[in-house]
Each structure stands twice: as C-alpha cells, then as structure tokens.
Amino acid sequence: MRKYILFLKEHVFAPMTVSLWLAVVVGCVIFFSELEIDPLLDTPLNQMDLWLYGSILFSGFTLFYFLVQAFLAVFYRPYPELAENELPFVTVIIPAYNEGMQIASTVESVMKADYPAGKFEVIVINDGSEDDTWQWIEKVSSCYPDRVVAINHTQNCGKKHALCTGIERARGDVVVTIDSDSEIVPDALRKIVSPFADPEVGAIAGNVRVMNLKEGCLPKMLDTAFAFGFEFMRAAQSKIHSVLCTPGALSAYRTAAVRPLLETWKKQTFLGRPATIGEDRAITSMLIRAGWHSGFQSDAFVYTQMPVTYSGVFKMLTRWCRSDIRENLIMLNFAFFNLRHCRFRQLGLQLNVLFASVSIILPLFSIPALLMAIISVPLEACLLLATGNVLWSTVPAFIYASRYGIRHAHWALVYGFYYLPFLSWIGVYSVLTLRNTSWITRQLKKSPAEND
Numbered sequence: 001m002r003k004y005i006l007f008l009k010e011h012v013f014a015p016m017t018v019s020l021w022l023a024v025v026v027g028c029v030i031f032f033s034e035l036e037i038d039p040l041l042d043t044p045l046n047q048m049d050l051w052l053y054g055s056i057l058f059s060g061f062t063l064f065y066f067l068v069q070a071f072l073a074v075f076y077r078p079y080p081e082l083a084e085n086e087l088p089f090v091t092v093i094i095p096a097y098n099e100g101m102q103i104a105s106t107v108e109s110v111m112k113a114d115y116p117a118g119k120f121e122v123i124v125i126n127d128g129s130e131d132d133t134w135q136w137i138e139k140v141s142s143c144y145p146d147r148v149v150a151i152n153h154t155q156n157c158g159k160k161h162a163l164c165t166g167i168e169r170a171r172g173d174v175v176v177t178i179d180s181d182s183e184i185v186p187d188a189l190r191k192i193v194s195p196f197a198d199p200e201v202g203a204i205a206g207n208v209r210v211m212n213l214k215e216g217c218l219p220k221m222l223d224t225a226f227a228f229g230f231e232f233m234r235a236a237q238s239k240i241h242s243v244l245c246t247p248g249a250l251s252a253y254r255t256a257a258v259r260p261l262l263e264t265w266k267k268q269t270f271l272g273r274p275a276t277i278g279e280d281r282a283i284t285s286m287l288i289r290a291g292w293h294s295g296f297q298s299d300a301f302v303y304t305q306m307p308v309t310y311s312g313v314f315k316m317l318t319r320w321c322r323s324d325i326r327e328n329l330i331m332l333n334f335a336f337f338n339l340r341h342c343r344f345r346q347l348g349l350q351l352n353v354l355f356a357s358v359s360i361i362l363p364l365f366s367i368p369a370l371l372m373a374i375i376s377v378p379l380e381a382c383l384l385l386a387t388g389n390v391l392w393s394t395v396p397a398f399i400y401a402s403r404y405g406i407r408h409a410h411w412a413l414v415y416g417f418y419y420l421p422f423l424s425w426i427g428v429y430s431v432l433t434l435r436n437t438s439w440i441t442r443q444l445k446k447s448p449a450e451n452d
Helices: 001-033 047-074 100-112 133-142 160-171 187-196 216-238 255-266 278-289 309-339 345-361 363-376 378-404 411-421 426-432
Strands: 091-096 120-127 148-153 173-180 181-184 201-210 250-254 293-304
Touching: 001 293, 047 345, 047 411, 091 100, 091 160, 091 250, 091 363, 100 133, 100 181, 120 133, 120 160, 133 148, 133 309, 148 160, 160 173, 160 181, 160 255, 160 278, 160 411, 173 187, 187 201, 187 293, 201 216, 201 278, 216 255, 216 293, 216 345, 216 378, 216 411, 250 255, 250 278, 250 293, 255 278, 278 293, 278 309, 309 345, 309 426, 345 426, 363 378, 363 426, 378 411
Parallel strands: 091 120, 091 173, 120 148, 201 293
Antiparallel strands: 173 250, 181 293, 201 250
C-alpha cells in the first residue's frame, strides 16, 4: 500500500501540481496583460519597449527553463545504496578555521557514521585558526588515534589549500569533504559514496539542511531555499549528470579524478587575482570539463549552521555570487564551444549555465525598470509584483512541504518577500565588486582596543 501511495505521489500528483502551477502562472500573465497601463505608456517609447519586451522575453525563458527542470526533477531518483562488501575505502576531509568547539561535534558525527570502521579515515586540518580550534581538534583526535589524522597549518592558507593537503594525504578511493560547521546523519557517508559504483561519476553533492532552525527567521527561510536548490535544481541537474556545484557542507569526489586537478585548482586566478572563494563550484566545473559526471544524492543529509543576521546572510550570498559569476563565465565557454558530451547532456548544461548567468546579470536592468514602473503606476506594479512573488514562492513551498512536511513550508513565501528588497540586488553588487575575493566571514570579533 505504501509503495502504491509513493508511486502516485511521485508519478501522478507531482506532475499534476507542476502543471497546475504553470497553468496558474500563464493565467495570471493573461490577466495582467489586460490591466490598464496607460500612465506607463506615457513614458518614453524606447524605455517602455525595452522594459516590456525584455520582461516578456525573460519571463518566457524562465517559464521554459523551469518547465524543463520540473520534468527532469520529477523523474529523479537517488543512486542505489551499495552493499557493505562493495563500499570503497573513504577519506573524510574536514578543513577548519576559527570554528571552536563545533569542530569536535563535526568529527563525532563522522565517527558515528553507519560505515565499516576499517573502511574510512578522517583527516582534520586546522587552517591557521586564531581561536582554540586546534586544541579541540587535538582533543577529539586523541579519542580516535588510529582513525583520525590531525594536521595543523600554522598560517592561514585558505580552505582550498587545506582541502588539497587532505586530498594529497588521502588513502581512500573516494574523498568526502565536510565543512567544519556541519554534521552528517549516520547513513550519509554510506549513501554519498554509493554513486561511485558508476565508473563515470567524478563528483556527488550531498543534501544540505539547516541545523540552527531555532535561532531565528533567517535560518528557517534559508532551509526552504535550500530545499528548492537541492531537491529541485540539483535533482534536475543530476538527471543530465551535470550538477554545477557540489557544496562544501557535504560532497564526495573520486580521488583518481580530482588529484590531477589539484595544481590547477590551487593556482586558479580570476581578473589577475587568486581565486580564493567558491572552491566547491570551481572543482565541480573542472571535473565536468574533464569529462566526469557530477550528480546529487538526495538521501545523503548534512546539517549545517547558517547565519542568523542580515549581515551574515549578505556576506555569504555575496561570496557565493562572486564565485558563480567567475565559474559561469568559464562554463559558458565550455558549454557552447566544447561539444564533447552527448547532445541531451550538452543542451541541458547550456540551459543551466545560461539561466544561472542571466539570473545574476538581470538585476542590473530589472531593478531600474522595476523602480520606474513603481513610480509610474505604483498600484499595478505592486500588485503584479506581489502576485508574481507569491506564485514563484509556492514552488519552493510545495517542494519543501512534499519532502519535509508542511510545518515550515510557509517560510518560502516569507523568504520571497524578504529576498526582493533585501537580497535581490546582491548580484548587482557582486558584479561591481568582482575583484574582491576575500572570504568576508569567519573573522574573529575584534576587541574594543583593536577597534580603536
């Protein structure tokens, strides 16, 4: 009976819901096209044409893109789990910087993994922390002297270099990377390495959830956003074997695939500066360009700490956006001018990279156009904006509710209205400050004397 219900949910109700949602979007577009907008037409013709036809073009492209993504996501299935005797030897790498006692909890979550004890090792790298992180690493590693290797960088070299240190020391056929502020569930290690039974798989993304949901509204909003980013976007990308980013919180890589790329990865530059941010997106791009498949394992869960203040969220998203711009430029060249993959995968890769690039650049034009519309026809513009926001927010809300329950699904709608005024311009800011490659988080708080 349960299998029958799951079949209906995955093959009947999900496609019907997506179709209904698309029908509602089309209906709203038709409805708002009948609104009286004479005041707006009084604006200069060239500006109006640019705003109107540009909006129609992007809306059509977005609708088409999400229709394709929905089709792929509906048919996504996690990779089958390997039997115990088939599991590979694994090296878990955890880089840490100014993490404090949380690093001990991260290591403990790995040591409690439902994985044969003789088939995995853990390498923890302290990357020149200025707090007591190294002391906590020493303490937790002493509890597992034969299975946990502790490495201390006396100077901060950057997360990428810390990861390279671990990969160079790794004995496993597969390396699993986990952020120091994250904790995996017991079966995550077993599940995230199972896809490597396929010899073409080079990288696998885990499923990231938010750990600190009780610490305010922002973590709850980000949790619903993550559900959309993983359960929908990465699930769709996984169907064409081209997940664009394997997250630092939990990812796995074939050691033989990633080792030849280490020197290029470490020495990567952008606009004449070392590429010190977005190391997870960069290594995924390199693996795809080298011909490896990248996928998503939806049942390999990791819980990670999220910022609880606007400043923290702004810094995190800015860092991600800057690295996305860099990697999108690289992947655009590869996707459109290096036709080495099968046609369906290549088309899917082109569509994903193009949409990701347009989504970042669009605010440069849409924000001024939106302000112009609000000034010219405030009621119609605000009504259209609110309705569109609600419609698009129902997608992550539905995905979250269908996967994790309805309790927190409404935060997707809240996030939609929060994102527009407070976060939508981050793409513009990132483009204008692209040469800034600082990590901009994890700094220790300065004392009053240092601030002076």
